[in-house]
Amino acid sequence: MKIILAPMDGLTDVYARELLTRIGGYDLCVTEFLRVTDTLFPSRVFYRRFPELKQNPEIHKQLSHNHPSYSKAIQCHTKSGTPVFLQLLGSDHSAMAENAAKAVQLGAIGIDLNxxxxxxxxxxxxxxxxLLKYPEKINQIVSSVRRAVPQDIPVTAKMRLGFNDQSLAHENALAIQDGGANWVTIHARTKKDGYRPPAYWDALAPISDLLDIPVIANGEIWSIDDYFNCRERSTCDSVMLGRGAMVTPNLALQIKQTLNNETVQTLSWQAVTQILENLYGLMLSNPNLKERYIAPRLKLWVKWLMPTYTQAEEIFTQLKLIKDPHQAIKLIKRSR
Ligand SMILES: Cc1cc2nc3c(=O)[nH]c(=O)nc-3n(C[C@H](O)[C@H](O)[C@H](O)COP(=O)(O)O)c2cc1C
Incomplete structure (x- = not known):
């Protein structure tokens, strides 16, 4: 049973991946999508989207040479040791394959296709x-990428149930499997459904039955109860958490604690503000990140926390007017 942190463009960047996996419960992260057109990207493009691809000396120091994850810990893991796959998005199968191969040469340990x-x-x-309208194109992209990277590098895919309707869901899932993917994550809605509830978890059960590769369920898991409902209706044990991870930063850990019959811990507002302080610290210590990006990012996090924490709601009106990151974090700390 695995819990994967969803790729969310503009949300689950390197900082979110670091802070959420530090809380615990996640087995894997997937980067925000890197959009491939018809060119082979220079290395810096991969590093920008996927900074964990660079060596991670902190983890390197923590693990001894004979630790099982020593070699992988250097690259493509968050500092707390959770592996990270790179997600590619594009329709040109040759360019997708070329870029996947380059990412692997740089050290990527898994490629996810959007x-x-x-x-x-x-x-x-x-x-x-x-692409969900064309299962044959999906198959071509998956198989080209599969052929371009070594067999021991997982190639995975993430799909929705369809474009306008679910009529091609089974064909698309089979196209992904036949292309050689190691597993498929299915966001249980069509493109037309957007992000509107509900997620059609029941539709995943026959797909999971049909495929030999694992199906990871995704969509509308906001609570421990949602996890168990999704699991029962989709028949998938493993899930990917998206927005729920931002609203309840310890959701993955809570699910794991429940599964292990441990006491489920809640995350106090005090602890959440510490996470926000760490976010501020991480961003501030990045010499390549302009200071003007810091306050908007803090505001975004606080906004996502509003459904769970009344304190987030209380400070947001004032916070949204602040541009200076130091003042923003001061206000957040004062709310403890
Ligand atoms: C702001 C935002 C950005 C997203 N970016 C990506 C992305 O880069 N790649 C991807 O495969 N899915 C992306 N998604 C979809 C999520 O990974 C996930 O499938 C979706 O949010 C449903 O899960 P949830 O109901 O748990 O949030 C994004 C979703 C949101 C809300």
């Missing part, structure tokens, strides 16, 4: 969810 993005810009150029 067949679910609903963005108009992306769909206009036949990337993301629009």
């Amino acid at each position: 067949f679910g993005c609903p963005s108009k810009t992306v769909n206009k150029s036949d990337g993301g969810a629009s």
